[in-house]
Amino acid sequence: MGGDLVKKERILGVLLFFLSLGLTVGPIVAAFSANGWDTKATLLGSSNPIETQFGDLQNLNTQNMFGNLDFGNLSNLSLTDLLSLLQGGSINVTIPVTSPLSFPITVKNISGNLVCKDHNVTLGRFQLVNEVQFPAHGSKVLTIAGSVNTSAALADVAAHGGWPNNIGLENANLKLDIYGIVIEGSIGSI
Amino acid sequence: MKVNLRKLVRKINWFGVIAGILMIVLPFAGRWWHLAVGTGAIDVTTSPFGITTTAFGQNMVSTFANYLFLGATISVIIAGLFILFASLFPEQWWSTRLMEFGATKVFWMAISLIVMITIGPFIVNNILPGGQTLTIYVVGAVISIVMVILFKILARKFLKKWWSKRLMKLVNNVVLMIAGLFIVLAICVFLVGKFLPNGVQGLVSSAVPGGTVNINVPSISGTAATTFSMTMGTGQATVTLPISMGLMGGFALAIVTAVFNILAWVYHPSPPEEKKKK
Numbered sequence: 001m002g003g004d005l006v007k008k009e010r011i012l013g014v015l016l017f018f019l020s021l022g023l024t025v026g027p028i029v030a031a032f033s034a035n036g037w038d039t040k041a042t043l044l045g046s047s048n049p050i051e052t053q054f055g056d057l058q059n060l061n062t063q064n065m066f067g068n069l070d071f072g073n074l075s076n077l078s079l080t081d082l083l084s085l086l087q088g089g090s091i092n093v094t095i096p097v098t099s100p101l102s103f104p105i106t107v108k109n110i111s112g113n114l115v116c117k118d119h120n121v122t123l124g125r126f127q128l129v130n131e132v133q134f135p136a137h138g139s140k141v142l143t144i145a146g147s148v149n150t151s152a153a154l155a156d157v158a159a160h161g162g163w164p165n166n167i168g169l170e171n172a173n174l175k176l177d178i179y180g181i182v183i184e185g186s187i188g189s190i
Numbered sequence: 191m192k193v194n195l196r197k198l199v200r201k202i203n204w205f206g207v208i209a210g211i212l213m214i215v216l217p218f219a220g221r222w223w224h225l226a227v228g229t230g231a232i233d234v235t236t237s238p239f240g241i242t243t244t245a246f247g248q249n250m251v252s253t254f255a256n257y258l259f260l261g262a263t264i265s266v267i268i269a270g271l272f273i274l275f276a277s278l279f280p281e282q283w284w285s286t287r288l289m290e291f292g293a294t295k296v297f298w299m300a301i302s303l304i305v306m307i308t309i310g311p312f313i314v315n316n317i318l319p320g321g322q323t324l325t326i327y328v329v330g331a332v333i334s335i336v337m338v339i340l341f342k343i344l345a346r347k348f349l350k351k352w353w354s355k356r357l358m359k360l361v362n363n364v365v366l367m368i369a370g371l372f373i374v375l376a377i378c379v380f381l382v383g384k385f386l387p388n389g390v391q392g393l394v395s396s397a398v399p400g401g402t403v404n405i406n407v408p409s410i411s412g413t414a415a416t417t418f419s420m421t422m423g424t425g426q427a428t429v430t431l432p433i434s435m436g437l438m439g440g441f442a443l444a445i446v447t448a449v450f451n452i453l454a455w456v457y458h459p460s461p462p463e464e465k466k467k468k
Contacts, residue, residue, distance in 0.1 A: 005283050008283060008284075009283055009284070009286075009287060012284055012287045012288075013287050016287060016288075016291045019268070019291075020265070020291070023261045023262075023264060023265040023268075024261060024265075026261060027257035027258050027260055027261035028254070028257070028258065030257050031253045031254040031256070031257035031258070032254075034253055034257075035253055041253070042252075042253050042254045043252055043254050044250075044252060045250060045251040045252050045253065103246050103247060178228070178231065179228045179229055179230045179231035179246060179247075180227075180228025180229030180230065180231055180432055181227070181228040181231050181429065181430065181431050181432075182428075182429070182430040183427065183428070183429050183430075184427070184428045184429075184430070185425055185426060185427030185428060186425030186426060186427070187425075
């Protein structure tokens with residue numbers, strides 16, 4: 001009688017072991033079978049947003065975002081703006097930008113110096129007024145405050161006999177926020 | 191036949207009844223742990239019964255993970271039912287086996303999670319940068335294995351009560367797991383030393399000219415930031431990834447369930463073989 005009980009108890013132990021095994025191995029076999037034994041599709045699923053979004057980040061460069069910035073346009077400044085600059089004040093310049101990314105992005109900061117490339121003279125400084133949030137592939141206008149290094153700029157204008165055309169950027173930095181990941185770097189490196 | 195209800199009620203393993211009910215409820219009581227990179231770049235909430243992963247606002251679905259979690263859910267619910275029956279009928283011949291089937295399941299699930307979220311960041315923060323020596327991990331593994339052997343000998347010699355043997359078995363398995371962890375860490379140190387002599391920093395420098403990496407991952411619960419810097423052309427770019435993680439409400443219930451499970455298991459009558467020996 002007692003021997004029978006122990007035997008039954010052992011059989012139950014074996015059955016429970018196989019139940020445990022089945023509940024561990026079964027789902028693994030079922031998962032691979034459901035995806036036609038394709039390892040990548042089984043483990044990662046059909047879509048991998050990390051891969052596609054990181055691929056999208058390759059579109060993120062200043063050329064794609066700002067197009068070809070033409071600083072020669074600065075010569076078309078209104079008289080009021082020009083006077084404000086000459087008196088050491090700042091002016092706001094608006095630049096329309098379209099995000100090349102398929103997810104939202106925030107431009108937190110843009111700053112730097114404008115230099116005359118011909119004479120290597122720092123003409124002035126620019127700084128983003130407020131951070132701007134772009135929706136996916138969205139277009140917004142960036143407002144950038146600019147100020148002029150009056151004496152150096154006037155000397156350069158005099159040297160050129162007009163507003164210099166060959167203007168470049170110096171110490172220009174860009175700070176972006178993509179889903180809380182902060183990317184900061186010099187314009188040109190991003 | 192007259193049934194003595196009071197006697198029956200007194201025999202019920204009440205810890206087991208509570209543990210069984212908690213185990214049936216546990217898979218539906220919410221996630222145990224969350225991990226976030228940035229604010230929505232990557233969000234993971236998980237428990238042994240499910241995982242929700244979103245990356246850049248899109249859901250990620252893994253059939254493998256879903257089936258595995260489904261298996262764990264069914265397993266815990268069945269174990270809960272078994273514990274419930276075993277506790278209601280503690281003197282039946284099948285009672286101890288059913289109790290043993292699931293008594294430590296939730297305990298090991300909770301321990302596994304804690305181990306993963308402690309050891310994972312430890313490897314990333316301390317071993318991947320390189321420069322670690324094997325000694326401490328090998329000594330740790332040896333001490334743990336010696337402890338297991340010593341406990342086994344002492345238990346065989348001095349522990350006579352069934353409940354004390356069960357408790358000692360649990361302690362022994364925990365120490366054995368610690369030995370396993372030391373061995374895993376030792377293997378990691380060995381592999382990093384062999385294939386990444388300058389650590390992950392060396393790997394980044396060789397892949398990206400002028401690239402540096404400052405890895406900082408929180409452990410169990412907290413916030414930290416990992417920074418990648420690279421030189422590109424004449425400029426420098428830096429990427430900062432804020433990483434935060436923490437335990438969730440479901441984990442608290444898991445701990446309560448595990449405690450009741452252990453109490454039920456320790457309190458439960460011995461199996462027929464053991465009774466026969468007596």
